[in-house]
Amino acid sequence: MIGVNLITFTLFFIVNSPDDMARMHLGMKRVTPEAIEKWKSGHGYDQPLVYNAQSQGMGKLTDTIFYNKSVRLFVFDFGSSDDGRDIGSDIRERMWPSLAIALPMFMIGLLVYVSFAMLLVFFRGTYLDLSGVILCVVLMSISGLFYIILGQFMISKLFHLLPISGYQPGTMAWRFVLLPVLIGIFMGLGSSSRLYRTFFLEEINKDYVRTARAKGLPETLILFRHVLKNAMIPILTGVVAVLPMLFMGSLILESFFGIPGLGSYTIEAISGQDFAIVRAMVFLGSVLYIIGLILTDISYTLVDPRVRLS
């Protein structure tokens, strides 16, 4: 955590001095030193980087950019963005649309991938399985951008079923959420299902499955009772990587569909070169990653009682 903060700090302030940032914001050419100084003091970048020799006592460490801009992130005080808005309240406001997309996408997606993989495993060794695997490889070879562009075009423009983009809070939100969620699920179908299929196949060759078969259990029961439970562990491990993205919102989907979530917030910040927001988002992302790691460890104990939290 401290490491992340140090890295972002170095990236943002030492590689790139506040002078440069001020120049960026005020336009490239014909910038007077006075204007730079003014911008810097207006945004609180006019202090020394790490050590302030002019202040008294504790002020030597606290009156610095490092303290004001980086250490404060630990208490989730994000400060204000480079054009003066409060990042903390922005994030709180934009969190909900992001969640509205990410949560259903994650839940339904996991369900769809697992059931598709199960279907393939159930028909393993047949042409259905083979064509399913080929379909997966083809699906995962297409860039996600194509799905988005084509999906938007087909459903919204040709058939006018759903709005192309935008968002409105409240009960009508589902109309705006449905299409991104569908496309989001479709984007991951190829790679995830193929991965889960290998997990299932690995389990299905083990001894306990053979025992279950020898007992005369029907194939469906074996799959759902025995194989699914044991294959959940590797699946859960892979899911962690997705968790922070859940909250951060899918960068691409949100900006394509014009949803005012955290993902599009970040993209706006990137294209608007608002370093304060990017810094805050990097920090937030790493916090969520760590929370995700802890959650996975907890979920292991739920799936597999042999694993004990130590």
Added chain:
Amino acid sequence: MIKPVFLWTDSLLMFLVVTIVAFIFYVRSKEHLHEPWREIFKSRIALASMLILLIYILVALLDSMHFRQALPETEGQLETQYSGDVLSVLDVLMTPLREQVEITYSAPFAAHAHSRETRTGEDGSQTRIYPRLKFGGVHLTDPQTERSGDVLQRLFIVVVKTVLGIIGLYALLAILLARRWQTDLKQAAIRLLSRKQSVSWKTLLLMMALVMFVIIFIADIGRHYHILGTDKVGQDVLYQAIKSIRTGLIIGTLTTLIMLPFAVTLGLMAGYYRGWVDDVIQYLYTTLNSIPGVLLIAAAILMLQVYMANHPDMFETMAERADMRLLFLCVILGVTTWTGLCRLLRGESLKLKELEYVQAADAFGVSGLRILTRHLLPNLTHLILIAVVLDFSGLVLAEAVLSYVGVGVDPTMLSWGNMINRARLEMAREPMVWWSLLAAFIFMFTLVLSANLFSDAVRDAFDPRMRHR
């Protein structure tokens, strides 16, 4: 007079190719390393995708030999001036495609522009017509009736040429193989097509036919028509898509080339030395891992932009500037992707360390460095190879997404990501402009699909767990 230009990515790509060739020779000299490769050659899908990958690499290589042409000399000039345009060998080969620039959009195989234009007639009356293109289908007098016939006729010629070419290739292959198998020509020609071969020559020939068809098609018909239309400023879309191959391949290969040394040394060291070395390395990669990749890349690219804006004198040409950005993108992508491989290698070397042969080496007093390089590394190469091939397709796809976010390659550089990005706006036009998207889709899909299929074959051949199934 020409002046060769060595861009950073060019040199690195050349270095990579030399390494691969050296690796091939090394494998050829060691019998025990042959087995997995034989398996790959046996698989027909792997063979076909390998051929396509080779074609892509060849195009990228041709596109990586850059030079600047000298400007015509003027009076009293002391030294030769070179033009600011950096060309590549591929540009020269595709001169007709490159130079046949229309005014604006035109559809594939069109003879007329895509949008109407107001023309003033001789008597001063104004009509709105679709103007004829400057290059696309100029040899036709009445495009409406003649065009399809003309295209079919040319297509027929292309097919004939391909068939002739493939027969020639077949004969050549038969002669070569006859010498190798020490049989006569007729027998070799029959045996070549039979199914039980170590290399499926039939698949190879079929794929070669396909590739030849595409190349002859582009070379023949591309001279007279814009096969995939033109874009907003009238440039041939096919040319753009072919030029984008280099960008995509560089992102896919150089990134792994850059991150490989770090991932391998750090992963091995963490696994072998344990103790504080392990702690430091583990801390390093958990930290890096916890930062969302896109954000890290975005931050780094923003920094680079500021830096380049402050030091404009460092770059002689636009191409060098764009190239620097591409290289930097590779580096930063490498920073975000090395952690996975590093963790994998750490775990694996932890396991290997406990094996008897490493313990024996330790007992004999072999130094740590030597154990790492002689005993651990060779037993991990298959993992490295699999990881490299698997990463490739993901990186090519990532480029497109990053370019969309605005932190990918330089906007002036031709890349599939930039093409898709522009195509989004074009799709909203009325009538719709769909061919840029289609072109980017076809080229990207072929590359990523063959990379995926090839990596599957490589994994199946090298993964010891798979081999016994």
